[in-house]
Amino acid sequence: QVRLVESGGGLVQPGGSLKLSCTASGNILSTIRMGWYREAAENERELVAYEDNGGVKNYADSVKGRFTISRVHSGNTAYLQMNSLKPEDSAIYYCYAYSHIQTGMKAEWKDSWGQGTQVTVSS
16 A cells, blocks of 8 residues: 655735645655645645656646646655645645555555645735
């Protein structure tokens, strides 16, 4: 199994910044994608950003130019630098990973999710 642990959420004023961190652990052979989704009250979970192996990145239109995703060289830690935060960015942010994992005698591809970290943007 894969465990994702997030940190870095909190309360910030509009225009402020936060940096989220996520580390994946477990029987991971490789992780080809890590990213962040968010879920605001009464809304569906939506993609914020992801980064694939090789450095290909994708962002939601609503965060382009303000948020930056990055991964460390080993590939199992991801960060989300969030600048110029707006009240509409308030949500629970979930880390996501798509990994090749060892399960007993076999290997399989698996989607994994963290438990979420709250981000609140308010004055």
